[in-house]
Amino acid sequence: MHPVQFYHIQGRDFHNAGRTSTTIKRFLREKEYPPQVIQRVAIIAYEAEINIACYTDYGYFFLYFLGDRVRIVVKDRGQGIADIDQAMQEGFSTASDEIRKLGFGAGMGLANIKKNADIMHIKSMPGVGTVLEIDIMVNSEGRSESMGTTLREIMDRANLENLTEGLDLATAVTGGYAGDLLSDVNANSSAGNVWVTVLTHPNVTAVAGLKDLAGVIIAGGIRPGADFVEKAYAEKIPIMFTEMSAFDVVAMLSTMGVSGNS
Amino acid sequence: MKLSEVKKILNADVIFGEEMIDQVEVETAFASDLLSDVLAYSKENALFLTGLTNPQVIRTVEVLDLVGVVFVRGKVPQMETVELAKRKGIPLLRTKCIMFETCGRLYGAGVKASRIMVD
Structure with missing residues (x-):
């Protein structure tokens, strides 16, 4: 399995957060993925990018194009997550005032990622970083109402x-x-x-x-x-x-x- | 309705995109000051009503394919926000109406909710 696309994301950089997600969105459009797949990938990537900007020094996206799915692997070097179950709950947040002023930090990020993912795995080590592996099925779109x-x-x-x-x-x-x-x-x-x-x-x-x-x-x-x-x-x-x-x-x-x- | 109609109803200023407001069609809207909620619940092609002013507003619009932004409560977007909107071609309006009044006027004029309720 070869990563087709690789992106570096700067941590503690609120200004540019979201830039990579829109690049990915454009890229998927060029590859003519179904609009609903593109939007789900974009939302996942954007929330992940905000997390990297808020809580880490830096991170990477690896984007894989597999036969029936798009896989995003997000790796960061940062504070990590002490209790993943807790972090997955809507409303749980450790965000600073600065993050909240941006309109984030309400404890919705990981829940939003999960909502848009078909499969999600998360591993984290406090003080080291977090790895997220997310699959978005391309074919499952065929079952959704509009498509x-x-x-x-x-x-x-x-x-x-x-x-x-x-x-x-x-x-x-x-x-x-x-x-x-x-x-x-x-x-x-x-x-x-x-x-x-x-x-x-x-x-x-x-x-x-x-x-x-x-x-x-x-x-x-x-x-x-x-x-x-x-x-x-x-x-x-x-x-x-x-x-x-x-x-x-x-x-x-x-x-x-x-x-x-x- | 067209965005130019929205401008009239809200007595709004056009911060960017004067030449677009007669073309951009507004059928639905989503109002929120929490971007994660917009990402979670809004559907594409909605007009985004918010009191947030930072560049993430524009990123969110881009990620979701929303049609434009109305800054409510007289909020003035940051310079970086306007710059980014210009680069992406996203129209920006500003009204002195509070969020409730903004929503009420638009709803009364036929703009529908981007999503009626959450699951």
């Missing part, structure tokens, strides 16, 4: 055959579930999921309706009968059909940012 993948996008991308012409395909899916055992899908799928199955029994639509699923993709090439389609219309569950194997459908969904519930 969610819709059934129509899935259908178009994978050339699925729409068996229920006229039903709404515009809602974003909340994730996916694959299974050929009705009781399993009933137990473990979540509302708004797209369900991938090889089953063609009309009860599939009943389970999909009961669980409020977004739609069903029938994989494997066995075409459901007319009674199935009729029930699907009654339940208002969009049904799509493909010759692709269930495995390939799931793999394709994954590349579109649709992921599982666990």
Whole structure:
């Protein structure tokens, strides 16, 4: 794993704090990351930068571009954090008046970082410094409301055959579930999921309706009968059909940012 | 509404960006004197109402893609703040209204909250 970008941040320098975060933001824009990923990275970097400016002599950002995520590692040389659990609580702060006058120091920084991170690890040694490792998943953005993948996008991308012409395909899916055992899908799928199955029994639509699923993709090439389609219309569950194997459908969904519930 | 309308409603001075105020569109606003709260809760494209005057105000605007700043309670931004706003092309207004009055007037004129409530 090679750091793609490396930044040095001066401590005890309130005036320039935030400069590196906006540089990173510009850089991610050039790389055409989704706007929501960019904003989360920028907020994380900015709060981390303020912490370096407030509490340390100097620090570094390492920015890694991994396949499915952006990773920021923040290392500083400073006073460290004595009690991390305490520091993570909203409202806990050791900030000076000077920091508070800037509009920071209300004990929100680490909490804000955590809120915007998908994964966060923190290690600190009092009197030496702190290391933060933060991952922002790029694909998870595909599940958020405003950027969610819709059934129509899935259908178009994978050339699925729409068996229920006229039903709404515009809602974003909340994730996916694959299974050929009705009781399993009933137990473990979540509302708004797209369900991938090889089953063609009309009860599939009943389970999909009961669980409020977004739609069903029938994989494997066995075409459901007319009674199935009729029930699907009654339940208002969009049904799509493909010759692709269930495995390939799931793999394709994954590349579109649709992921599982666990 | 346009930022020029905001200027009128708040009887505000334009500190920087006179040539932009007829273009910049204001639909939502976020008012706070705590930058971490703005970072935590504001959404992009909001107008930022604050009594803070330091350059971090501009950094925050940049990080969140906000559309501009109104300094309330007659606060005058620091020179470094204005310099930074000029470099980044961020319009700055100043009103003598207190925060409550500023919010009230804008809300009455149809500007909505950037976020209604926190989770």
